[in-house]
Structures are given as C-alpha cells and as structure tokens.
Amino acid sequence: MNKNIWSNPLLKSAIKSDDVRMPEMLLGYLIGPFGALLSSGIFTSMLQKYLNEVLGMSNKFLTVLPLVSTIFIIIANLVVGQLIEKTRVLAGKARPWILLSAATLSIASILMFIVPAHGTLKLIWIAVAYNLYYSVAYPIYNTANATMVPVSTRNGQQRSALASLSNIAGLGVMGTGSMVFPILASNILKNDQSRWLMIMIFVAIITALTIILQYKFTRERVTEEDLHAADKGKELSAKTVSMAEQLKAVTSEKWWWIIIIFYMLFQWSGAIKNGAMTQFCEWVVSLDLVGGDWGIAQTILSIAGAVPMAVAVVVVMPLASKIGKAKTTFIFLVIGFLGGVLAGLFPENLVMVGIGVGLKCFGSSPACYLILAMLADVIDHIEYKTGFRTDGLTMSIYSSLMVAATPIGSAILNALLSAFGFDQMLVFGEGVQSQSARMALSVSYIWIETICYGICALLILAFTVEKNLKKEQEEIKKRKGLS
Template sequence: MSKKQTGFWNTPLTGSLVKSPDVKLPEMLIGYFIGPFGALLSSGIFTSFLNKYFTDVLKLDTGFLSVLQLVSTLLIVAANLIVGQLIERTRVLAGKARPWVLLSALTLSVSSVLMFIVPFEGTAKMVWIAIAYNLYYAVAYPIYNTANSTLIPVSTRNSQQRGALASFTNVAGLGVMGVGSMIFPVLVSNVMKEDQHMWFLVMLGVAIFSALTIYLQFKFTRERVTEELLGEGSGAARVKTASMGEQLKAVTSEKWWWLIILFYLAFQCSGAMKNGSMSYFCQWVIGAAGTIDWGMAQTILAVLGAIPMAVAAAVVVPLANKLSKRVVVMVGMLVGVAGGIIAGLGGGQIVPVAIGVALKCLGSAPAAYLILAMLADVIDHIEFKSGIRTDGLTMSIYSSVMVAATPICNAIFMAMLGGSGYVAPPKDAAAAAAMTQSAAVQSTIGISYIWIETVAYAICAALMLLWTVERDLPAEQETIAQRKKQCKG
C-alpha cells in the first residue's frame, strides 16, 4: 500500500499520536493501561456486584438469573467470533483492531448504564434486564475486548515489548477488579445499598469516564505488525486475509494453541467463580461472626490481594525474560495452590483467609500479566508454520472465554445458591443485619470462593510443564522476517 490513504482514518481526530517504530512509555501507559482501565471499569464492578444488584436491589429470582446468563453465553460466544472475523477483515490506515476500539467508546459506555435504568416492574422488568444484559455482554463488550486483546500481537514483533504491553493491559484489568472489590464494597454497604437511583448515578459517571479513556487508548496505540503486513511505507506485498476455515485449521492443528486455551479456560473460569461469590463470602461467611462489616471485610481481602499483585507487576516481566514465561507462571500457580489451601482451612476467619488470598493473588500474577504475551507467541509460531496470521480467531476465542466465563460461572453459582437455600435479605436494614444463612449456603459459597480456583491452579501448573513454544520462537521470528524480505525482492 504505497499510496497514502486519505479520508476519515487520516484526520487529526482519528490519527494515531504514536510515531515511534518502538514501543515507548506514553504508548504503554495511556494505550495499554489508562485506556483499558477505563474501558473495563464497569466490567470489574459487574464481576463483583452485578449478581448482588440483581438479587438484592432488583429482587430478581435466582432461577431467572441462572437461565438468563446461560442462554446469553451462546450469544456472547457467537458475537466474539463474529467480531474477531470483522477485525481480521478490517483494512484501514488506523489498523484492523483500533477502529473497533474507537467504536466501543460509544457502544460500551452507553450499554453499561442500561441495566441501572429499569423503568418497568414484573415481567417487563425481566425482559428489560435480559435485553440490557445482552447489549452489554453480547454486543458492546465483545467489540471492545476482542479489539483490545488483538492490539497486543499486532502492536510489535518484539517479544519483550509485547510482554510489557501484555503486563500493562492485565494490570489495568486487575486494577478494575480491585476497584470492584475494594472501593465498591464500602460504597455499596454504606451509601448505595438498595437505592436503585444511586446505582444509576454511579454507573453513569463510570460510563462517561470509560468513553473518554477509550478514545485516549485509540489515540495512543499503533499496529506495527498490521502496517508491516499491509506494506505501509515499505513496499511489501499485501498479506492475504485468511478465511475463518483456514484460521480454524491452523489453530486447531497446533498443540501449543490448545494448551494455552485450556490453561486460560481453567484460569479464567475459576477466577470468575471466585469474583462472583466474593461479596457473598464476605457477607455470609466472614460477616456471620459479627466482628467486622462485610463491606470492610471485602475491602481488606481485596487490598491484601492487590498488594502482592502490584509488587509482582514490577518483577514478572523481567523474571520471565530471564527464566522464561513457563517457569515463572508454573511457580506462580503452585504458590496460588498453597494460598488456596491456607484460605480454605481458615474456617471463615478473616486473618487466615486474608493470608491465603494474598498468597493466591501473588501466585496468579504471572499468568494474569503474561497470558496475552503467551498467546501472541503462539500466534507467531502458527504464522511460522502455516504462513497466515490468526489474530482475529485466536483473540475472539480468548475474548469469548474472558467474557463468557462471568455469565456461565454466575449462572452456575446462582443455581448452586438457589439449590442450597439462599434467601435474599429484606429491605429493612435492621432485619437484614440480623439475618444469617444456613450451613449449606455457607459451604456452597466457600467452595465457590476458595476451592474451585485452588484446584484449577493445580491443573494450570501441570499444563505449564508441557509449555515450551517460546524456546524456538526467536529463530521462527527470524524466518518470518526473511520471508518478508523475499517478498520485497
């Protein structure tokens, strides 16, 4: 593409502010931390509190919520696959993922507030919630999350720089989870409570913040690999867009692709189960002792979990560059298993649970920070073997797992709660404060919050024993570069 493009994607409004051929700090900080943080903020809040909002504020039936989230999963997966292919076929000066990031500034921010308007009662309220829920999770979120995930492998071929970008992006994701589990619990328990109007005002502010930060992300990102494949400014041959069937054949025939997808499936789904049950655990297990406010208990657990992850953010990438992603992630998973056992044996007491949660979060840090870089390594390996890029399909599946894990696990958790006899607290504050749940409910919540993730981490550690794709990656990337030079000739 030697001819310079003009039009909408070459205006000051849509042009990238990133000009350097190498990834620099402003791109990392704004494009891969501040932007994703704002975009994912509503999701972080939803992960921790959407179930509680549905059951305790809107008083929706757990059976309805379980069915809604299971059925919605089909739409979510389909939407992610469709968006992935739309991204793969987008060819403009701005890249193939960045235009969809820009679109999501509108779709994600608008859809995130619809569940908090609810102008109806009865059956109409359930219909409204079903539509609003799917507009967010099956339309807006797939658009953003698939595009945001795709930015990592197309940002640069430098594996170390990709690792840093993946770390920044995942720190942003963990940051919003921290907001949802640290700041929001105190806000909910002391200010918002069951006041639907207050929930709407707070989420409206979050939506405006999201729109602004997503636009900043669009301006401070650049797709260097896409430019290379399109031949922007280099005279290289235009890359052929692989069909979905070709991409599917390339990825499903690659063992490393299956291994990393299975790893992420166990990691993400167990984390979604933990996050969805956290507020219930704090209120009905730790709070049952009556020695600490449940909102404060959740904040303490979140803070003690966030501190080791924040510390790990500074050392994970350097350690991975020195020891390999495989070793660092595997050791982290084993540390997480140890933390889960301590928390599980803590009997619902805040001190041992907090210690165990802190260790578990420390152990999860390498996987959380490096998963996108590991996926990018697999995509390069598949390009080396098959000659085609599979960013669109791989990242749509990654995004499907990320997004669908929450509703699936929430649906399972809602079904488990209903089956164990969970009773929603009454609106009267005094009566709600005096209320307790049965031993069966407390056991169900404990399994969901602690033990499911602990077992999953043990499985993930075993999978990492088999992970060796990065060993030959530098030579494979050099071969890819040689092919590009031959195309120029």
C-alpha cells in the first residue's frame, strides 16, 4: 500500500487526541460497527426463515451449505488476519481493511436477495452469495473491527469501554434483527422476495456510510507505538514473524486457550438460540397473549432480553474495574444459567420464558461486553513473553469463531429439526408440528445455550491474566523506549 495514498487528508483520521474521547467512542466503536453489522444481525435472526420459507429451500440443503462454507470461512479469516498483521501504513494495520469493507460488505449483503435463477441455478446462486458474504466480505470487516480494540490504546479502562461499546453495537444489531425485523417480516415483507430485496438495499446503504464513519473516527495508538519503535530499531517488526511463530506463541499460552474455548461455546450456543428463535415463537410458545402473532411474541422476548442487557451496562463496568473482568463474568453467568433453567422448565409459557430470557441475557452481559478487552489482555501478555504482537492471528481466530457461529449453528439447528420431524411446509397452514419437533426447538432455543453458560462459568474462573498485566505493559513500553 502506497504511503502517499494514506497521507491524503480525506483518508487521515479525524481523531487527534492521545486519549480516547467521546467522538471516537460513539462514532468509531458504537455507531460505525452498528451500521456495519446490521445485515449480520438480520441474517442471524431471519436468514433461516427467509431461505427456508420464502425461497423454499430444504432443511437438508441448509444443513450442508453452512457446514461446507465453514471451511472457507475459517481459511478466509486466517488469511485476512495475516494480511492485517503485515499491513503497516499511516492509517494503521486494521483501519485500511475496514475502509475496504465499506464496499465489499454492503454489496455482499444484498446478493442473497436478488436470486434471479430457479431450480439448480437458484441453489448455486445462494451457495455463492452465501460464501461471498460469510467467507469474503464479513471476515474482512469483522477481523479488522475486532483488531481495533487491542490496537486502540493500552489504557485498561478505556480499552474495556471500547470493547463494551463495540459489543453493544453487535448486540444492538441482534436486537434490531430479532425485535424490529420480525414485525416487519410478518406484517409487510411476508413471502414477497422483492420486498426483502428492497429493505436489504436500504440496509446496504447504511452499512457503507457507517463504515466510512468508523474509519474516520478511529485511531490505532498501539500500532503507532510499533511504527515509532521500529524506526528506533527497538521493536521486532511483525513482518519478520511467521505465522508458525505466532501460532506457537498463542497456542502455548493457557489463558489464550481458556478465552478462545470460552468464546466458542458462548458464541456458537448463542447462534443456535438465535437461529431457532423465530420458529420457537411460531411453534412452541403459546401465542394467546399476543393474538396469535408470532412476530409480536418474538419482539416481546427480544425486548425481555435487551432491556436487562442495557441495564447491565451500568453495573458491569464499575464491577469489572473493582473485582476484575473474569470474576464479574463468572457471577453473571451463574445468574444466566439459572434464568435458562427457568425458561426451559416452562417453554410454552410466554411470561415465564420472557423472565428466564431476561435473566439469561442479563447474565451474559459481561461476557458480551468484555470479551474483546479480555482478548486484548491476553495479546499484551503474549507480547510481554515473546516480544511481538499477535493481534491479526488472534482476532482472525476470534472472527472465525464469530462468523462460523451462524452457519454452524444453522447446520446444527437444521439437523435437529430434520431429525425430529420439523416440516417447513406446515407454515402454509397444512397442519401443526409434532411434539418432538417442538421439543427440538425448545432444546435449540433454551437448553443448549444454558448448558454452555454453566461450562463457561467454570472456565472463566481459571482466567487470571489481569493479575500482573499492568507491570507487563510497563515493561513492554520500556523495551520500546516509550517510558
């Protein structure tokens, strides 16, 4: 990449302060990611329904497609991670790729809604479009976006705040996808493919504009440290560190394994839950209180989850600062586990499921808000031990787990539904789903995630990287001649 290009005033960051301030927090880590991830939030909640019921695609196809695509998704994220790690320009190493994704992500997000073909050609089109989004466009954005928290600052409190805002943006789009979009889908879009296309074109425009906003209102202060230190000859350039060396560094660190396994269980179980939500509301929970409208039922459950998570923001950050991120996460996950048990015991009762979901979401809030900050702590610790950073590799793996969560969750969900007799044709009023199919939806929506919360609570107790982190960060700065 030509240095002169990034010297252009249009491509320079609007952020000049050495400290993270409000414009950077709101525009770079909340509004920007919200718009960028909006299509993903809609896909997570509604893509299963769109492909299954609007396009009439079989559960078998929708089981095989995401499983095969996962291979490409993982490869793409690893490649993007290394491209980010080797990028050294005035704009940083992650921000140039964020800017590129303004085009790739917005275009890819509408291709699954064009579908000009029929029969076999339609299947091919969907398979290609699906992979252009999940295996190309999304890895570029998501890996770069995840990398921004570790390279934004070394200030622990500021980094936790940015991680929280970034994840609040992700949760916000999930809320939009599960609260606003179901009502839109059930009352306006219905099974009209052209209407789905028009709304996704609108979403794509928002995506492009907000990603550009994110690029302009972010800054990579840690990357700038590395560039200055490299000029002094005091820093091992990331270009000389092979992927094998990076892999050895991360895989030999126990805390890296703990947080990665924790995140995989947390994210994948959540993807299964989100994918099952619409059909759970259609076929399992009683709709008597909402006049038979599953869209309203889904919105109620989404609000029941969103409100406690919003309230938790006030509690999580002060508590994490006082007792640590890991202990805070453990306490809340126990609450989430108990909420899941409550919902699982009364799956047909909308009120009880709503209370249980509310407790689950409240309990999940530290894991959602602080995961990037905890990963950033591990990256700093590995840098202290090895002398080089592994942002690109770690965040490519993080992004792989996140992006693969939806297709793998979808594949597991469709496999369960097929095994227990769920028939998508019954949505047209030809009958009711079997008791076993409704049970499969209850397991998918409630129990899988609940069990994983219990496992994650035990894992996070062993995550103690924060104990000596400040001393390690000071030592890193001394090595770079920055303190």
